[in-house]
Amino acid sequence: MPDDLTPLWISLKTASVATVLATCLGILAAGWMLSYRGRARGLIDGVLTLPLVLPPTVVGFLLLLLLGKNSPIGQALNYLGVSPIFTWTAAVMAATVVAFPLVYKTVLSALEQLDSTLISSARTLGASDWRIFWQILLPLVWPGILAGMILAFARALGEFGATLMVGGSISGVTQTIPIAIFFAAEAGRMGVALAWVVLMVLISLVVITGIHQGSRNALPRTVLPQAGAQRLFNWIYFGTLKVNQFGLIPAVLTQQRRRLGHPSAQTTRALARSRSPNGRGRVPVDTAAREPGLPQLAVEAFPAPQTMTTPSSNSPTQPQAAELVVQIERQVPGFDLDLQFRTDQQPLGLLGASGSGKTMTLRCIAGLDTPSQGRIVLNGRVLFDSHKRINLPSCDRNVGIVFQNYALFPHLTVAQNIAFGMAAIPKPQRAADVVQYLDMMDLSGLGDRYPHQLSGGQQQRVALARALAIQPDMLLLDEPLSALDTYLRSHVEKLLVEVLSEYRGITLFITHKLEEAYRICTNLLVLANGRILANGTKEAIFQRPPSIEVAKVSECKNFSRARRVDDTHIEAIDWTCQLAVQAPIPADLAYVGLRAHHIQFVFPGEQPNTFPSWLAILTETQHRVTLYLKLHGQPSGPHDYHLQAEVYREKWDRLRHSPFPWYICLDPARLIVMPE
Numbered sequence: 001m002p003d004d005l006t007p008l009w010i011s012l013k014t015a016s017v018a019t020v021l022a023t024c025l026g027i028l029a030a031g032w033m034l035s036y037r038g039r040a041r042g043l044i045d046g047v048l049t050l051p052l053v054l055p056p057t058v059v060g061f062l063l064l065l066l067l068g069k070n071s072p073i074g075q076a077l078n079y080l081g082v083s084p085i086f087t088w089t090a091a092v093m094a095a096t097v098v099a100f101p102l103v104y105k106t107v108l109s110a111l112e113q114l115d116s117t118l119i120s121s122a123r124t125l126g127a128s129d130w131r132i133f134w135q136i137l138l139p140l141v142w143p144g145i146l147a148g149m150i151l152a153f154a155r156a157l158g159e160f161g162a163t164l165m166v167g168g169s170i171s172g173v174t175q176t177i178p179i180a181i182f183f184a185a186e187a188g189r190m191g192v193a194l195a196w197v198v199l200m201v202l203i204s205l206v207v208i209t210g211i212h213q214g215s216r217n218a219l220p221r222t223v224l225p226q227a228g229a230q231r232l233f234n235w236i237y238f239g240t241l242k243v244n245q246f247g248l249i250p251a252v253l254t255q256q257r258r259r260l261g262h263p264s265a266q267t268t269r270a271l272a273r274s275r276s277p278n279g280r281g282r283v284p285v286d287t288a289a290r291e292p293g294l295p296q297l298a299v300e301a302f303p304a305p306q307t308m309t310t311p312s313s314n315s316p317t318q319p320q321a322a323e324l325v326v327q328i329e330r331q332v333p334g335f336d337l338d339l340q341f342r343t344d345q346q347p348l349g350l351l352g353a354s355g356s357g358k359t360m361t362l363r364c365i366a367g368l369d370t371p372s373q374g375r376i377v378l379n380g381r382v383l384f385d386s387h388k389r390i391n392l393p394s395c396d397r398n399v400g401i402v403f404q405n406y407a408l409f410p411h412l413t414v415a416q417n418i419a420f421g422m423a424a425i426p427k428p429q430r431a432a433d434v435v436q437y438l439d440m441m442d443l444s445g446l447g448d449r450y451p452h453q454l455s456g457g458q459q460q461r462v463a464l465a466r467a468l469a470i471q472p473d474m475l476l477l478d479e480p481l482s483a484l485d486t487y488l489r490s491h492v493e494k495l496l497v498e499v500l501s502e503y504r505g506i507t508l509f510i511t512h513k514l515e516e517a518y519r520i521c522t523n524l525l526v527l528a529n530g531r532i533l534a535n536g537t538k539e540a541i542f543q544r545p546p547s548i549e550v551a552k553v554s555e556c557k558n559f560s561r562a563r564r565v566d567d568t569h570i571e572a573i574d575w576t577c578q579l580a581v582q583a584p585i586p587a588d589l590a591y592v593g594l595r596a597h598h599i600q601f602v603f604p605g606e607q608p609n610t611f612p613s614w615l616a617i618l619t620e621t622q623h624r625v626t627l628y629l630k631l632h633g634q635p636s637g638p639h640d641y642h643l644q645a646e647v648y649r650e651k652w653d654r655l656r657h658s659p660f661p662w663y664i665c666l667d668p669a670r671l672i673v674m675p676e
């Protein structure tokens with residue numbers, strides 16, 4: 001056994017201080033690197049990682065060059081009467097430098113694996129980069145940080161070469177265990193060296209066990225809130241440091257529930273009503289970039305009704321109509337977005353095939369993406385103007401966004417999620433608001449749960465409540481129902497329709513499903529390849545699609561090339577028939593279309609455009625049957641058909657027993673004529 005244990009205490013002291021320093025520097029460097037997208041990223045990352053791959057003696061030599069008496073830094077320190085070389089400080093520096101990359105790399109990879117929509121959500125909820133870092137990123141990568149710290153401690157504890165170079169082997173000052181082992185072995189004191197080795201092995205085993213535990217905690221994000229380390233972190237951040245912002249909410253919620261006596265859903269729906277076009281947003285009116293010539297924004301355009309107990313109700317002023325004007329271009333490799341549209345308070349549905357640019361449009365409007373050029377004006381407030389170099393950060397746009405994957409903060413409770421964007425509202429009022437949002441979204445009693453303890457539909461309602469809670473001037477809903485099953489979808493959709501009917505701001509609703517857009521939205525914007533194909537009321541787009549592309553997006557199933565015969569007749573080339581039409585025939589007529597459910601089964605000679613048809617094949621759902629019909633003659637196989645007709649089961653049950661041919665009427669009033 002060694003007679004002098006000071007190397008043990010020096011090692012532990014040095015490794016502990018170095019771990020703390022390396023952790024602070026590593027977290028800061030990783031946080032900065034996460035947002036840095038410059039060209040030098042690879043080079044900077046390489047430099048920061050270098051101590052991990054360089055031999056420790058090289059690191060020590062470089063430190064000597066940097067801090068030695070002949071270096072500018074060394075001379076400056078000398079001038080100040082400080083000389084770190086061959087002191088305990090030098091040993092700490094050496095250990096910090098070699099341990100730093102382990103924290104930096106571990107934290108950076110943990111940050112990079114985080115769902116980016118969490119950061120986007122936090123931004124649109126008004127959080128600054130600093131707040132996002134402390135309240136979202138850091139808690140979520142806490143297990144990763146822990147693992148990085150343990151690795152850093154192990155590395156610092158075993159440090160030898162660099163320490164020897166800059167700290168030397170001063171007994172009782174810089175002589176750590178590895179140095180003590182080296183000199184004991186060199187002096188032939190093998191027993192002492194062995195005793196130090198056994199001690200190091202024991203310490204290393206403890207560290208390895210710690211790493212194992214740390215990595216177990218770091219695994220599934222959904223179990224994080226249950227993890228002890230995460231609880232501790234939440235307690236530190238949200239229970240102590242941020243107690244005023246979050247920690248009190250559950251307690252206040254309970255009090256408020258009692259005080260408010262569970263306000264009825266009817267009453268609390270009034271919350272949505274208060275979302276005026278320029279409601280009580282976080283962006284102070286006078287600090288927002290303003291469209292020249294446009295009237296001053298009303299801060300509280302739609303006063304809350306008497307029953308409403310919303311917190312931040314200011315005195316009512318003159319309402320101003322909600323309006324969003326978008327004129328943007330965005331070029332990325334392989335895709336070119338070029339849009340111009342204007343919308344008002346009526347919900348606008350963005351329809352289009354996958355990759356048509358719907359999400360990119362939303363991200364540009366929310367400030368999560370920057371258009372190459374153009375301008376975006378919301379209620380007279382210029383959010384983006386490439387000519388005037390205006391680009392409001394998303395935290396100042398007052399735009400609520402709901403993502404397809406909900407993007408709820410997994411380490412915060414439901415109440416804390418909803419309250420996240422309400423930092424500017426006084427605490428008691430904020431707590432009352434949260435209660436009302438929970439009630440409004442039929443989530444009463446779930447405020448203390450974590451997102452992973454909720455069903456998909458409940459999570460989506462929390463996401464909607466969280467977006468509404470910032471009282472946004474605009475709601476952006478990116479396929480909010482697509483991850484839900486049929487039952488939940490119709491439930492959440494009903495709630496959404498109710499909320500939107502009360503909401504006074506702009507709503508953009510992205511979906512692939514025409515029926516969903518039709519039920520929720522008043523107007524539709526049809527996109528393809530980054531361009532607008534159609535923009536108008538849903539009825540107009542549905543009844544008179546301006547092109548075959550729009551007709552296809554609007555789920556028209558039957559098309560034929562067409563030629564004009566006279567003012568009221570066309571020839572349907574693919575259907576091999578002449579058709580009477582009611583709509584004006586465009587000069588450059590190219591196609592005729594008919595929706596599957598508009599095909600009627602009639603008696604011969606009853607109506608115009610009636611033709612005999614035979615069944616090629618059919619498909620069925622529980623309610624509807626799709627019949628693939630061949631006109632004028634019997635089909636040669638299942639793929640030989642002209643038209644698809646959709647009928648309800650009851651109709652099919654009557655029709656199926658009728659002998660062929662079945663006579664179908666292509667109603668002149670229903671035929672869609674489309675130009676080239």
Ligand SMILES: Nc1ncnc2c1ncn2[C@@H]1O[C@H](COP(=O)(O)OP(=O)(O)OP(=O)(O)O)[C@@H](O)[C@H]1O
Nearest residue numbers: 332333334335352353354355356357358359360361
């Ligand atoms: N940051 C980016 N860099 C390069 N290409 C991008 C970027 N963001 C989007 N794109 C491309 O732009 C196109 C439009 O993407 P976008 O996500 O807007 O489509 P979408 O209509 O929302 O599709 P979906 O309905 O599948 O979500 C796609 O081809 C996509 O690959």
